[in-house]
Amino acid sequence: MRTQINVQELVVRAMVDEEPEHIHHAAMLDPHTASELDLRQIRALVGELLAAHGDTIPAWARPRRAA
Numbered sequence: 001m002r003t004q005i006n007v008q009e010l011v012v013r014a015m016v017d018e019e020p021e022h023i024h025h026a027a028m029l030d031p032h033t034a035s036e037l038d039l040r041q042i043r044a045l046v047g048e049l050l051a052a053h054g055d056t057i058p059a060w061a062r063p064r065r066a067a
Helices: 002-017 020-029 031-036 039-056
Strands: none
Touching (some): 002 020, 020 031
16 A cells, blocks of 8 residues: 555645655555556656646646646
């Protein structure tokens, strides 16, 4: 159970610290995600998911658009 709790704690830490990088790290720690995707793919997936949710997530968690 600890592997799942670590992921959940990291997501909570992302919210408390308003640190989007923790969201990426939580996905990287997830055993199922890590068994299917490499780190580059996980980072891309998380970015796509955050972008897809747009205004439904806090501004600090939204991906920054390239200028």
